[in-house]
């Protein structure tokens with residue numbers, strides 16, 4: 001296992017670049033790395049440029065004061081058996097990525113003063129719901145049936161993104177027939193058609209934080225996608241989330257490519273309406289006629305492309321149909337004592353003030369002193385069987401909660417670590433509020449916390465380059481999923497897109513976006529044999 005720093009990738013310097021690359025990828029998150037690794041497998045020499053000091057995007061980990069935390073990976077579903085998701089992770093990592101199962105009770109929902117939960121395994125999940133809501137058995141079975149129906153339609157929608165616009169037009173009537181209309185309704189709309197039991201709806205939507213929108217605002221298709229994803233339980237990458245990028249990068253390097261860190265792209269260069277390369281923040285230009293951006297839709301069209309180019313192709317008006325997702329606070333906690341000694345579970349906690357999630361979000365947005373509409377607590381050192389080998393005698397906890405970006409705008413543009421006393425005081429106050437939730441649920445931890453620090457949406461902007469501190473890129477509204485321009489292809493020859501904004505959020509969503517982007521770029525004739533190898 002790698003020692004200490006967890007910094008992966010190779011520090012960018014112009015003189016470290018190869019003479020020429022077949023493609024440049026902007027951003028080293030799961031979307032960018034997957035695209036780069038698959039292209040590398042097909043013999044391309046790919047240069048991945050990452051602005052942060054380490055590779056991995058939201059899958060990176062960091063260390064401070066002898067503790068190690070993940071920033072954007074708490075659990076991943078669908079990797080316990082040889083599923084397509086698992087096979088793809090195995091292929092990308094050369095089989096080096098291992099997964100540790102969480103407890104059977106992988107999610108626990110504290111809804112006001114009541115407790116509900118989700119259990120691993122499709123039948124166990126259903127039976128557990130029936131145990132909690134025996135009077136709603138028919139609604140629960142109808143719900144399970146909807147999840148089943150959504151499965152096929154979700155893979156159709158993915159494949160549709162690969163098609164050229166004319167192929168899409170041809171396929172449209174068939175797609176319409178194959179796509180159930182309820183996928184494009186709000187989650188609440190669909191669920192309230194099955195039951196009026198607000199506690200059951202709250203339990204089914206207990207994972208809304210996994211895509212950032214409460215049930216009245218989110219598209220049912222993304223709710224169903226997440227519910228299906230975790231149906232067989234949650235899994236954690238052994239060795240920490242940084243192992244994801246660490247195990248994929250060699251595939252890119254073996255083909256002659258590289259993943260550079262401290263490598264901020266300032267502009268995508270376009271001449272005669274075609275991509276010709278990128279200009280780095282240091283002014284150095286890298287020529288390349290194929291550029292794949294995983295930096296997010298807003299970054300790509302609003303700041304990386306020359307303004308005239310994005311406007312000319314109508315992207316400015318297209319962007320008005322989508323909006324950034326909510327921003328968040330993170331609390332990163334270090335404790336002396338092991339997870340076992342401290343009684344930390346391998347279960348995620350979701351804490352809600354009551355069972356009306358939408359009303360709670362609205363109250364919070366209007367009044368920063370209102371209760372947090374959701375507080376999520378994760379126990380990474382308890383989930384990772386390798387943690388104690390790296391950090392003996394210690395344990396970690398992470399808390400995530402929403403916070404509007406606007407609260408932090410007064411400090412926008414200031415430098416990380418030097419934002420001033422008023423900012424620190426505000427952070428302290430928010431951190432203390434969130435810590436109270438932790439002590440309320442696990443009182444044995446009072447006095448056992450050795451260290452904690454709070455991140456804000458400005459930290460997300462600083463380290464992950466999301467301009468509004470977005471938790472999940474674009475918001476997962478119904479309207480977003482109606483935008484057929486959100487996919488791998490752009491109207492600018494040589495420019496491709498990948499990452500969560502082109503499909504859905506989640507490490508697996510971003511990974512699948514990388515697969516779709518590669519498919520769209522190279523075509524099925526070249527991709528077919530590779531997919532056979534991945535999925536054999």
Ligand SMILES: Cc1cc2nc3c(=O)[nH]c(=O)nc-3n(C[C@H](O)[C@H](O)[C@H](O)COP(=O)(O)OP(=O)(O)OC[C@H]3O[C@@H](n4cnc5c(N)ncnc54)[C@H](O)[C@@H]3O)c2cc1C
Nearest residue numbers: 027029030031051057058072074075265499500506507510
């Ligand atoms: C707090 C939190 C918890 C989460 N928990 C989970 C979870 O438990 N399970 C799960 O599956 N998903 C989770 N997610 C979501 C998941 O992490 C993301 O959806 C996914 O990793 C996004 O991958 P991506 O490649 O699209 O984007 P990113 O990982 O954001 O990668 C984009 C990269 O582009 C880089 N970049 C941007 N602009 C430039 C530029 N100009 N030059 C160079 N580089 C640039 C950024 O620095 C970044 O590294 C969580 C996310 C957060 C924030």
